[in-house]
Amino acid sequence: xxxxxxxxxxxxxxxxxxxxxxxxxRLLLLEKPLFEAFERAFGLTRAIPIMAVAIIIAMIVMVVAxxxxxxxxNRYVSVKILALxxxxxxxxxxxxxxxxxxxxxxxxxxxxxxxxxVQALTLVATRKQAGA
Numbered sequence: 001x002x003x004x005x006x007x008x009x010x011x012x013x014x015x016x017x018x019x020x021x022x023x024x025x026r027l028l029l030l031e032k033p034l035f036e037a038f039e040r041a042f043g044l045t046r047a048i049p050i051m052a053v054a055i056i057i058a059m060i061v062m063v064v065a066x067x068x069x070x071x072x073x074n075r076y077v078s079v080k081i082l083a084l085x086x087x088x089x090x091x092x093x094x095x096x097x098x099x100x101x102x103x104x105x106x107x108x109x110x111x112x113x114x115x116x117x118v119q120a121l122t123l124v125a126t127r128k129q130a131g132a
Contacts, residue, residue, distance in 0.1 A: 082119050086112060 073080050089111065093103050 076123065078122065079119065082115060085115070 073083060089108065093108055096103050
């Protein structure tokens with residue numbers, strides 16, 4: 001029997017450190033049980049092939065849509081500002097969650113949808129004025 005390569009020993013040590021840090025953080029913060037972190041890390045399904053296919057499909061969609069979306073955002077400055085505002089809003093929600101301040105997701109989704117609808121109406125009105 002051959003000994004395992006050195007890289008797997010390093011990986012095992014790294015995983016053990018991460019587990020120890022997660023366990024201590026959970027104890028200190030009195031959060032939800034430790035196993036929930038593993039559930040989030042491994043996904044909601046145990047079917048690894050399904051997760052792999054979903055990741056590959058998402059990557060293909062992102063690669064195909066990247067250039068048209070970049071051209072659209074660069075064409076309209078207001079869309080670029082709106083995209084930055086979305087990033088700031090999502091960042092604030094994530095930071096609030098980090099401090100255990102729960103912002104109800106429907107409020108965030110409504111704010112995003114409403115601002116997107118206003119932006120769409122603005123673009124339509126601008127096109128009509130430019131065409132007239």
